[in-house]
Amino acid sequence: MSPSTKFSLKIKVSIEEQACDLVARQSGLSKKRVKDCMHKGGVWIKGAGRKATRLRRATTMALAGQTIEIFYDERLLGLIPEQPVLVAQNMWYSIWSKPTGILSQGTRYADHCALPRLTQGVLKKKKELHPVHRLDREARGIVLMAHTGFAAGQLGRLFTEQKISREYQVIIRGIPPWEKCLVEQPLDGKAALSLFQVLHKDENAGITFLDVCIKSGRTHQIRRHLAGLGYPVLGDYRYGQEPKAGKTLQLLAKSLSFVCPWTKMHKQWVLPDLLFPLHAEQKENLFKF
Numbered sequence: 001m002s003p004s005t006k007f008s009l010k011i012k013v014s015i016e017e018q019a020c021d022l023v024a025r026q027s028g029l030s031k032k033r034v035k036d037c038m039h040k041g042g043v044w045i046k047g048a049g050r051k052a053t054r055l056r057r058a059t060t061m062a063l064a065g066q067t068i069e070i071f072y073d074e075r076l077l078g079l080i081p082e083q084p085v086l087v088a089q090n091m092w093y094s095i096w097s098k099p100t101g102i103l104s105q106g107t108r109y110a111d112h113c114a115l116p117r118l119t120q121g122v123l124k125k126k127k128e129l130h131p132v133h134r135l136d137r138e139a140r141g142i143v144l145m146a147h148t149g150f151a152a153g154q155l156g157r158l159f160t161e162q163k164i165s166r167e168y169q170v171i172i173r174g175i176p177p178w179e180k181c182l183v184e185q186p187l188d189g190k191a192a193l194s195l196f197q198v199l200h201k202d203e204n205a206g207i208t209f210l211d212v213c214i215k216s217g218r219t220h221q222i223r224r225h226l227a228g229l230g231y232p233v234l235g236d237y238r239y240g241q242e243p244k245a246g247k248t249l250q251l252l253a254k255s256l257s258f259v260c261p262w263t264k265m266h267k268q269w270v271l272p273d274l275l276f277p278l279h280a281e282q283k284e285n286l287f288k289f
Helices: 019-027 031-037 115-123 149-160 221-230 278-288
Strands: 006-012 043-046 067-073 085-089 094-096 142-147 167-174 180-183 192-200 207-214 251-259 265-269
Touching: 006 019, 019 031, 019 043, 019 067, 031 278, 043 180, 085 115, 094 115, 094 149, 115 142, 142 149, 167 221, 180 221, 207 221
Parallel strands: 142 251
Antiparallel strands: 006 067, 043 067, 085 094, 094 142, 167 207, 167 251, 180 192, 192 207, 251 265
């Protein structure tokens, strides 16, 4: 089978049968591949009047009237994710340093490269953790994960009420004429505010190191606002028209702070700065077209 194989298949269960055997027969995949897909979150089962859930156990018996769907992506299933780093934890939530390339949530095709599954494994929890906010897959930095649905609701309310402060760092392509810049350009029909402040400049390389604060959390907000100014984030193939392969997005979720709903104490977590100026090998990678 080609490593680029990708398909989805819906199967209506007519008689009781072991799910793995049924999916293997209907899809043409080996049982080994089906088991791997199940384990990594690409197989779903749904009963009448019920919500579809991931089916992970190969020994599960599929019952007549149920529907099984397999979402198979050979390339995605072959990925080995870098593990997130635990920064701090308590009984309600934990703080993580998310690596580049990790999704904040899983997809229909898999969840083994997503934060809820990865953090669950590190903490050895019975249930997946809940991401309270999102961070671009290409970005890295601090992410807040709730341990229960109730905790997710309490922490999510802080985001809605803008009571959580977040700071970012980025390296942009170009040397802006300003030291500070406030952007209030709406995104997707919603208010979006970003404040950029120059920290350092590298005139020879033509790049600038910025501190960023945002008062909203729109999709790709920082990247879109900077691209709109004409200073895209270094390594941004989506909004900066740079080659995708081999580039690392120079965007870091640097810090997160809020008053804990349970202890009423102010909490703050801070990661080390982005490297600036860039090392020679980094420059060669990011500036080679």
